[in-house]
Amino acid sequence: MISTLTEMQDAAELEYVLQQTIPASKTLELTVVSLASGRIRLEAPVAPSNVNIHGTAFAGSIYSISSLAAWGLIFYSLQEAMIIADLVISEATIRYRHPIVDRIIAEASITEDKHDRFIADLEKNGKARLVVEVKISDEAGHQATNTLTLFASNKTQ
């Protein structure tokens, strides 16, 4: 998928926010490859930072990168809706199917319906929950899935 100039700027901006506020995103060597309404793609190399004892991707790095994909996607949704809210992960289930060999690619998307309901809930109740499924692949294909529940609440300021 080709990114527009605005999408490239938004991806670079989110990458900057992650690097400035979550130091782990730097040690994970994370790149925000693309970002647009309802979809995101993050990538990181396996070696040298994210390797495990078997020479494949460390389970914790796979989790961290996929959690930042889900969080980054919804953080961007809130920005687009011009809502200032705290956004946290309340729960996640990750399933590893096959080892990830070369590159950790985390992709997530949400439908417009799901996005609209989330924003409406948050505006009405001051809080809202949303489930995001992140597909994690390497060059060979789909290797793991992380299903995360995110919780947003209006800042009490």
Added chain:
Amino acid sequence: MISTLTEMQDAAELEYVLQQTIPASKTLELTVVSLASGRIRLEAPVAPSNVNIHGTAFAGSIYSISSLAAWGLIFYSLQEAMIIADLVISEATIRYRHPIVDRIIAEASITEDKHDRFIADLEKNGKARLVVEVKISDEAGHQATNTLTLFASNKTQ
């Protein structure tokens, strides 16, 4: 709980193995505080490496540290049983209850029965699965739980 000299050596040895083989354990600033048959305790500071945008512990760091507690505990079990096997995480569900403010403390234990069944399965079938629950706390108390499924298989050498 007071550690014996052997337990302190075993803890130091596991910490060395983690640092040498999983670079993330260094950036997580992980310490193996105690290790003995059936129980482990890992710790890491929140700031500066494991902080998030809210100034509390990053969800990915909490996951990584708790996954290394589960993995380290069973890696040690395999060493004690003198079994050479590959050990991986196949699935995990993490629930975050409250933010972790100062220190990430990950503790896991397994009963002797569970340990014995796991080792017997592995010896009989060349593979075995085990569920480990990791309790994650900070100085104020229990804040999150990670329930991991580990899979061991004999090395084909």
